[in-house]
Amino acid sequence: MKPSLLPSNSSAVTTISEATVIRTDILTSKEALKKTLRLRLKIGEEFEYQPGDSVSVYCQNEEKEVEMLLKRLNVLDKADIICQIELMKDTKKAKAPIPLHIPTITTLRTLFTYNIDIREPPKKAVIRQLVEGTTNPQEKRRLQELCSKQGMGDYTSFIRNPEISILDLLLAFPSCNPDVDRLIESLPKLQPRPYSACSSPLKTPQHLDIAFNVINIPEGDGRSFARQGVCTGMLDRVTNQNQIREETTEDGTNTEIFQLQISARPNQYFRLPSDVSIPLILIGPGTGVAPFVGFLQHREMQKNSAEFADQAFGEIFLFFGCRNRSQDFLFKEELMRLQKVDILSKLYVSFSREAISQEDPKYVQDNIKSNAEQVLQLIYNQKAVIYVCGDAKNMAKDVNQTFMKILQEKKEMTESEAKSFITKMRLERRYLEDVWT
Ligand code: FAD
Ligand code: NAP
Numbered sequence: 001m002k003p004s005l006l007p008s009n010s011s012a013v014t015t016i017s018e019a020t021v022i023r024t025d026i027l028t029s030k031e032a033l034k035k036t037l038r039l040r041l042k043i044g045e046e047f048e049y050q051p052g053d054s055v056s057v058y059c060q061n062e063e064k065e066v067e068m069l070l071k072r073l074n075v076l077d078k079a080d081i082i083c084q085i086e087l088m089k090d091t092k093k094a095k096a097p098i099p100l101h102i103p104t105i106t107t108l109r110t111l112f113t114y115n116i117d118i119r120e121p122p123k124k125a126v127i128r129q130l131v132e133g134t135t136n137p138q139e140k141r142r143l144q145e146l147c148s149k150q151g152m153g154d155y156t157s158f159i160r161n162p163e164i165s166i167l168d169l170l171l172a173f174p175s176c177n178p179d180v181d182r183l184i185e186s187l188p189k190l191q192p193r194p195y196s197a198c199s200s201p202l203k204t205p206q207h208l209d210i211a212f213n214v215i216n217i218p219e220g221d222g223r224s225f226a227r228q229g230v231c232t233g234m235l236d237r238v239t240n241q242n243q244i245r246e247e248t249t250e251d252g253t254n255t256e257i258f259q260l261q262i263s264a265r266p267n268q269y270f271r272l273p274s275d276v277s278i279p280l281i282l283i284g285p286g287t288g289v290a291p292f293v294g295f296l297q298h299r300e301m302q303k304n305s306a307e308f309a310d311q312a313f314g315e316i317f318l319f320f321g322c323r324n325r326s327q328d329f330l331f332k333e334e335l336m337r338l339q340k341v342d343i344l345s346k347l348y349v350s351f352s353r354e355a356i357s358q359e360d361p362k363y364v365q366d367n368i369k370s371n372a373e374q375v376l377q378l379i380y381n382q383k384a385v386i387y388v389c390g391d392a393k394n395m396a397k398d399v400n401q402t403f404m405k406i407l408q409e410k411k412e413m414t415e416s417e418a419k420s421f422i423t424k425m426r427l428e429r430r431y432l433e434d435v436w437t
Contacts, residue, residue, distance in 0.1 A: 014263045016058070017047050019208070021258045024239040027211065032327040034213040036287060037243065038198070039235060041208050041260065051200050051294030052270035052434070055210060056192035058261040059231035061119070066112045069167045073180050079109040088181070101189035108180070117190045119165045119230055124155065126166070126186050129178050136175035143173060162221035171224045193231035194265050196389065196434065198290035198331075200298035211290045211330065270387065270434045276302060279314035279384040281375060283399055285321030285350075285364050286330070288390020291434065292318060293331050295387075300343045315345040315378065317371075319364040323353040346374075364395070365402035372406040385430045392435035403431075 023040035041055075049055065070079045085104045087096065098104060101115050112118060122130070127147035134140040145151040146159060158164070166187065170176055195210035214236045215229030228236060238258045272280075272295055282292040296316065302308045318335065322328040329349065338344040348367040354360070361367045368375060378384035386403075388396050400422065407418035425431035 014056075015046075016261050016263050017044055019043050019047070019260050019262045021235075021239060021242075021260060022207065024243045026243050026245045027328075027330045029245075029327045031324075033323060034216075034328070035236070036211060036213050036328065036330055037232075037236065037239065038209055038211040039239065041210070041262065042206060043208050043262075045205075047208070047262075047264065049197055049201060049208065049264050049266070050271055051197060051298045052272065052291050053267050054194040054196050054265040054434075055208060056194050056263045056265050057210075057231055057235070058192045058263075059190065059234045060113050061116075061190065061230060062227075062233060062237075063113070065118065065167065065227070066109060069112060069118055069170075070108060072167060072170045073183070074177065075108055075180055080107050082107055085184075099185070099189070102184065111184065115190055116184065117188045117230075118167065119163070119227075120188055121159045121164050122166050122169060123186075126183070127155075127159075127169075129182055129186060130169065130173065130176050133178035134173060134176040136173075139173045139175050143176070158222060162223060163217070164222045168222055168224050172222070190230070192261075192263065196287075196291040196294070198293040200294050200301060202301035203297045209293075211287050211293075213287055267434060269429065270389075270432055272298060273385055276308060277312050277314045279378045279382050280316045281378060281384050281386045282316065282318045282389075283364050283368070283387065284319070284389040285395060286328075286390055288388075288395070288435075289318075289320050289330055289335075291389055292387070293334060296335075296338045296343050300338065300341065303343065314382065314384070316343065317346045317348070317375070317378070318344055319348045319350075319367050321350040321352060321364040321367075323351065325349070325351050325354065346371075363398070365399050368399065368402050369406060372410050376406065376410055379425075379430075383430065385432065386425070388431075388433045388435060390435060392433075392437045396433055396435040 019041040021039050022042045025038045025040075027036040027038055028034065067076070070076045082105065085098055085102055085106065087098060102111065103115065106115075124147040127143055131140055131143045131147065134143055146155050159169075166183070170178075195212055197208050198211050199207065199209040201208075212232050212235070214232045217223065217227050217229070219226045227233070270291065276299070280295070282289075282295065284290070284292050296318075299313065299316065303313055320330075320335070322330065335344060335347055339347050348361075348364075348371065350361040350363055350367050352362050361370060379386070388399055390396070403422055404415065404418045407413045407421055408415060411418075413421065422431060
């Protein structure tokens with residue numbers, strides 16, 4: 001597996017490695033609302049990572065969707081002809097370079113499959129190009145509205161929020177026939193998607209695990225067909241025949257099935273402290289638990305190694321949340337095993353769709369609240385580090401609010417004192433977040 005140096009974004013050169021998917025586990029039951037997959041990737045020796053880091057997965061657009069778009073753009077007959085991409089001689093931007101993500105020798109199908117993001121809601125500048133290529137006066141007027149200053153509200157409601165793609169828009173405006181070459185220039189680069197490693201290089205140096213929900217986006221609100229997330233959909237499709245549901249701890253491997261391109265995405269601010277005696281408070285509902293599985297496996301290896309033989313290890317509390325204990329309790333067996341071998345000191349799980357009475361913890365923050373004394377004891381007396389991973393929009397905000405509340409209630413702080421306390425913890429790197437919207 002040779003690494004290759006390829007430009008990944010305009011300012012940095014990223015080392016891209018090949019990884020083979022050697023095993024795919026479905027971590028959820030058939031009844032679960034979302035399907036969660038864990039992929040085991042065979043990595044080469046050159047691929048270095050630490051628990052807390054993510055790995056970027058390079059993805060491709062779905063074949064069928066690309067075909068539909070090429071057809072709608074009236075270029076299907078030319079889609080597989082090798083072409084050379086050049087700057088137009090009469091362009092106003094005479095010195096403009098060809099964007100780095102556009103290969104100069106390619107085919108239209110390759111370009112629209114691997115290089116261009118065809119899902120991102122078209123920016124207003126793209127809609128302006130569509131206006132130019134539209135013949136029907138009513139359609140032209142509507143597109144003009146959508147990219148005008150006055151149409152800002154409509155743009156947000158009808159394009160941005162429902163995440164309308166360029167193909168959705170072209171299907172809704174049949175008289176629009178934009179210049180393909182200008183579209184290629186304007187549409188954004190297809191970006192790789194990051195996933196937290198949920199394994200430890202100490203435990204399994206030859207492979208790395210990632211876990212994710214397969215995103216299903218329904219038809220409607222302007223979306224002309226149901227679709228999956230670009231990357232999670234691709235990973236679901238290519239592993240479909242080899243997905244295993246039974247929970248098993250054995251290290252069985254599938255036949256080598258699919259090669260992925262990946263690159264390391266280190267996060268030096270979301271690592272285990274080098275001092276193993278520092279207690280950890282880990283908060284990760286849903287797939288937010290992924291990096292913590294890596295943390296715990298790493299600690300297990302450290303605890304069993306001669307290097308740390310005389311060291312005292314700090315306690316580790318994990319707050320995990322899912323909907324239902326029999327449907328989406330991700331990594332259940334592994335977490336229970338880690339608790340049994342005394343790596344994980346406390347495992348608090350909240351089941352959001354099982355909570356019946358008001359007293360039942362619904363979310364991770366409810367369990368933090370009901371165990372506030374122990375949590376604060378770790379924070380105050382033992383300088384514990386808090387790690388939060390997962391959804392930024394609601395969960396991470398609510399968890400922060402909960403810490404504010406328990407500091408006010410249990411430590412008699414004012415709101416502003418509680419806020420300063422958390423800010424200080426953040427500055428000391430004792431309140432760490434790896435969150436995503
Ligand atoms: P995309 O094609 O990018 O589509 C996602 C879009 O679909 C979102 O904008 C969302 O708003 C929209 N969408 C989703 N559901 C619906 C719906 N029902 N209706 C309408 N729109 C909808 N994710 C993980 O699962 N596990 C991880 O370990 C993980 N680690 C991450 C680490 C980092 C540092 C970061 C930044 C992100 C991480 N993510 C993780 C998120 C991950 O990178 C992807 O963003 C995610 O998997 C979606 O990718 P996709 O290409 O499948 O979806
Ligand atoms: P999920 O399955 O949607 O939800 C997991 C649990 O969280 C459910 O029980 C849900 O309950 C509950 N929940 C909903 N709102 C909450 C709130 N305000 N506070 C606390 N819990 C709440 O979660 P997910 O999709 O796996 O993961 C969340 C996000 O994190 C995803 O977008 C994923 O891409 C991202 N992620 C990021 C990283 C990273 O940045 N490193 C790593 C992993 C995952 P109900 O549905 O019953 O309300």
